[in-house]
Amino acid sequence: MSNHTAVITGSTAGLGAAFARQLAAQGYDLVLVARDGERLRMQAESMASQYGVDTSVIVADLVTDDGVAAVQERLADRTNPVHLLVNNAGHGLATEFIDSDLEDERKLLRLHVQTTMELTHTAASAMVRRRGGRIINVASVAGYTPTGTYSAAKSWVINFSKGLHSQLRSRGVTVTALVPGLVRTEFHQRSGIKITAVKRWMWLDAEDVVRQALTANAQGASTCVPARSYQVLTAGLRFMPDSMVQWAVDKRTGTPEQDSDSGPQTPGAIETAKVGASRGLEYGTGDGTAEPTTEAIKTVNAYKTAKAKNSAKGSTTRESQPPTE
Structure with a gap:
């Protein structure tokens, strides 16, 4: 024994x-x-x-x-x-x-x-x-x-x-x-x-x-x-608000509410988010403090672009509607 x-x-x-x-x-x-x-x-x-x-x-x-x-x-x-x-x-x-x-x-x-x-x-x-x-x-x-x-x-x-x-x-x-x-x-x-x-x-x-x-x-x-690859990729998640992470997840899983033209799909951080979106996957992330990666920055920019585009589209729709009595 x-x-x-x-x-x-x-x-x-x-x-x-x-x-x-x-x-x-x-x-x-x-x-x-x-x-x-x-x-x-x-x-x-x-x-x-x-x-x-x-x-x-x-x-x-x-x-x-x-x-x-x-x-x-x-x-x-x-x-x-x-x-x-x-x-x-x-x-x-x-x-x-x-x-x-x-x-x-x-x-x-x-x-x-x-x-x-x-x-x-x-x-x-x-x-x-x-x-x-x-x-x-x-x-x-x-x-x-x-x-x-x-x-x-x-x-x-x-x-x-x-x-x-x-x-x-x-x-x-x-x-x-x-x-x-x-x-x-x-x-x-x-x-x-x-x-x-x-x-x-x-x-x-x-x-x-x-x-x-x-x-x-x-x-x-x-x-x-x-x-180490997972640590580097997922470090970017710590600099993103939940709404941005959810946007990346929905983008990759094709959630119906998402506009197909809501922004470019970048590799790296979005790729990582895609993995997490697959309903119960096992995958890894870093636990320390790290500087935002280049791909994380790209994801942030893509998210901002999509948000601005959706906002502008909503504004245009409202302006095209006739005034109510």
Whole structure:
């Protein structure tokens, strides 16, 4: 048995599977959590055989109270403490809010927000008692854009993790929000989300993302944004008002209310906004202060031009109407 144990939710695919491989390679014993019991047990056997670590599984649906309670019980075990929790389980929705089933919306928030909060509370309480521990909450740069329920949930994860990091770092516990970009995983396929017209460089490798996340967490960082390219591109979002970000999103998704001649489509910042608009995508952004990029400035200018054109069009329409009695 290792001196360290990691609990990973959503471990059988994508980032969760990459976390399992890399932590096992570091010598961590693993507690793997997912809904698919057969796949979960196959993964546990593979990790134990390949890396010589102890593995156990918790078959649990984390949108249910019973499923969450089963993981909480393991996190609270004082005789076999957990040193690292990775809250990775998640999914997106392929439909816009008003077209989604309300129960599906509830489950999304349950999984990304309430479950993350409950598991983090249990793990952090145990870690504080021991004066040591680490937590990684998988978020998304969608949390920086106003694009629906998924982005709202990920915004909560980012701010929750950053706030908790500030509260607990002096007590020996590091909490890190992982904010990845588009990652080559099963996430979009399982969520029924189609990805089109995305630049090749925008896709990130799961192993690279996890490697950077573990490094940032070990170094005590509150956030981790993998890939310098995403950091540079999304830095421009911090200099744009919400209305401008929403304009770029609507421009790329073809929202009916948008005028097709409302301004030029520029690459860079608008391209980044387009990615966030795809209803529940995982992608990354920077967390530091940066100067506005050239493409961000172009986006600002395009937005101003569109706004002025729409304003002028509205004025012309009003002038052409006959006076009322």
